[in-house]
Amino acid sequence: MTTSNQQARESYRKGPVLLRGSQIPHETSDKRLLDTSQNSSWVHDDPWRVMRIQSEFVEGFGALAELGPAISIFGSARTKPDHPDYQLAIDAATMFVERGYAVITGGGPGVMEAGNKGAHEAGGISVGLGIELPFEQGMNQYVDLGVNFRYFFARKTMFVKYASGFVVLPGGFGTFDELFEALTLVQTHKITEFPIVLVGTEYWSGLINWLRDTVAARGMINPTDLDLFHIVDTAEEAVQIVADRADHIREAALAEPVEG
Secondary structure, three states, rough: OOHHHHHHHOOOOOEEEEEEEOOOOOOOOHHHHOOOOOOOOOHHHHHHHHHHHHHHHHHHHHHHHOOOOOEEEEOOOOOOOHHHHHHHHHHHHHHHHHOEEEEOOOOOOOOHHHHHHHHHHOOOOOEEEEEOOOOOOOOOOOOOOEEEEEOHHHHHHHHHHHOOOOOEEEHHHHHHHHHHHHHHHHHHOOOOOOOOEEEEEHHHHHHHHHHHHHHHHOOOOOOHHHOEEEOOHHHHHHHHHHHHHHHHHHHHHOOOOOOO
């Protein structure tokens, strides 16, 4: 295939818009929003950009408002289908569906695809929240309900607002971002009673040791902050901890008297 044909086949998601070939931009919307180094046009552009940001929240809220209870599964986009983490994500998603939960992922490949596959094939609701990136990942084929975002902060709001808990498999910076976002929100009581489970003792142990022996030891966090999450090694353990806690929270909320 020639270079021109390859370019014509490449696709790029910009919110609801699909771009190909010469229409693919060199910068993402996030980068343009945050970059003020080139000229002063942002003074005039940014107020209008607020309308686009608002529309992302409106579209996300509208798409997910009737989703029902759900669990977010995070992990690397680089995880291959033959890796044990891929099958673990499938198994966890399948069990969450059996417990009555939808499954939310970032909609891309790797662990995200595995989570969506498990939910889809188990007959549950498989949700993908995609993001505009310089390299197009695309929404994986197992997503039943997909929403594409330009801005990371709008997307992260949807992950937290519509999930009853997080299951975090091994991943990179994007996975760390979501993990620490959730931990910060729980620590500061912006969200409460939110179960967070890390899967893979070997992978996460170095981070946990650093948090305990360096960060907590220097007083940067409280030692009790390490109780905000659990570490497990199996899909069964992850589902049991997250779903049991989420079930308890739902039951307590339903039992509260309605003021009127």
